[in-house]
Amino acid sequence: MENIQEKIEGEVSKIKDKIEKSKNKVDLIKEKNSINKIINENQELKSRLFLDMGILIYDKIRKNEIVDTDFDEISNEIVKIDKIIYENMKIIEALNKSMEESICECGNTISKGAKFCAECGKKVELKLEEKEYITCEICNMNIDIDSIYCTCCGNKIN
Numbered sequence: 001m002e003n004i005q006e007k008i009e010g011e012v013s014k015i016k017d018k019i020e021k022s023k024n025k026v027d028l029i030k031e032k033n034s035i036n037k038i039i040n041e042n043q044e045l046k047s048r049l050f051l052d053m054g055i056l057i058y059d060k061i062r063k064n065e066i067v068d069t070d071f072d073e074i075s076n077e078i079v080k081i082d083k084i085i086y087e088n089m090k091i092i093e094a095l096n097k098s099m100e101e102s103i104c105e106c107g108n109t110i111s112k113g114a115k116f117c118a119e120c121g122k123k124v125e126l127k128l129e130e131k132e133y134i135t136c137e138i139c140n141m142n143i144d145i146d147s148i149y150c151t152c153c154g155n156k157i158n
Helices: 002-062 069-098
Strands: 133-135 142-144
Touching: 002 069
Parallel strands: none
Antiparallel strands: 133 142
């Protein structure tokens, strides 16, 4: 009987050790996850700060407050992206205007979004306002002649 009792106590002791080791592993995993959370939060904060710093540097480069050719390639890419965004925003603006009711040459009121006049069948064309423009020296976009700043890249017009 003593032999069986010793075996049982030995097995119980092994189980207690395993439970204790499992608790330690769980605690270690929790601590590791907590530390990883701190690391991730700080990496995200660092990324936001780099973004803010990059925007400040880009603005200073555009204003010629910083002159460094190392930034030229990246700055030129940003200008290209700004131009694409601006051109597409103008297209959306024109599409929104086309959704408004208009009058066909035949005098019929054309419904919002119609592609053809219901009365005469003439194709509805997007009408862009004809204005005088000047070209921005930074992004080469056409902007209103009375603009103080470029609506595409924000450059101050001389």
